[in-house]
Amino acid sequence: MSIGNSPEDDRPSIGRVLQQTRIAAGLTVEEISSSTRVRIPIVHAIEEDDFSRCGGDVYARGHIRTLARAVGIDPEPLVSQYDAEHGGRPAPTPAAPLFEAERIRSEPRRPNWTAAMVAAIVAVVGFVGFTFFKGGDDGPSTTQVAEGSTPNTKSPEQKTSKPVDPKPVPSDGAIAAAPRDKVTVKLSASQGKSWISAKDHNGRLLFDGLLLQGQSKTFQDQERVDLVLGNAGAIELFVNGKKVEEKFQPGQVERLSYTKGDPAVG
Numbered sequence: 001m002s003i004g005n006s007p008e009d010d011r012p013s014i015g016r017v018l019q020q021t022r023i024a025a026g027l028t029v030e031e032i033s034s035s036t037r038v039r040i041p042i043v044h045a046i047e048e049d050d051f052s053r054c055g056g057d058v059y060a061r062g063h064i065r066t067l068a069r070a071v072g073i074d075p076e077p078l079v080s081q082y083d084a085e086h087g088g089r090p091a092p093t094p095a096a097p098l099f100e101a102e103r104i105r106s107e108p109r110r111p112n113w114t115a116a117m118v119a120a121i122v123a124v125v126g127f128v129g130f131t132f133f134k135g136g137d138d139g140p141s142t143t144q145v146a147e148g149s150t151p152n153t154k155s156p157e158q159k160t161s162k163p164v165d166p167k168p169v170p171s172d173g174a175i176a177a178a179p180r181d182k183v184t185v186k187l188s189a190s191q192g193k194s195w196i197s198a199k200d201h202n203g204r205l206l207f208d209g210l211l212l213q214g215q216s217k218t219f220q221d222q223e224r225v226d227l228v229l230g231n232a233g234a235i236e237l238f239v240n241g242k243k244v245e246e247k248f249q250p251g252q253v254e255r256l257s258y259t260k261g262d263p264a265v266g
Contacts, residue, residue, distance in 0.1 A: 195230030
């Protein structure tokens, strides 16, 4: 008799449930992404129980509900499982009491129209007096306007900047001459687009995104390169200068690792 483990400990993870249900429904990750508007890297991450790419608990719950409905299962048990595994749903923040400003607001002052009228009359009288005395002078005063120098409209000669040489793209010959003290992996999307993820031997992410048809990516590391290919059949793979002849199927997800002694399919 086993003790210490509750039935909840034996239930599959959220990502595994979503992945198995999607496969059973005959759907690809690309089809799920297209129907739900959830990006392909996020779908892959959730199916691997990595919710860090969702942008927070609120978005994670929303993605779980969306993906669950897309594959035809009830999302609420999965959302409850997420809450149980991530500290529970946060309690709602009570609304702060409204500050009763009306009780302490002083009565607005009414404008003093009498003082305003007196000030206006004084201003008018002063202006009339100034005009009267100004008109009694012998002649109009002339105001000399200093002639400004003509602005120099000529712009300084612009220095011609030297065009920056584009970074060279590694060719097949460069890949063939890959250093032996490193592992070099080149991916070419020759048969269509594919989502790929690449990490070094420390688990640091080198690339995570969509490789469009005709595009290529090259990765190097001192010891190992780990790959996840979302549509492996579209990828042409070179490891340490040699083409990997393994035939992958379209839509097939492959997880591969290569070291300095390869090619040998991970």
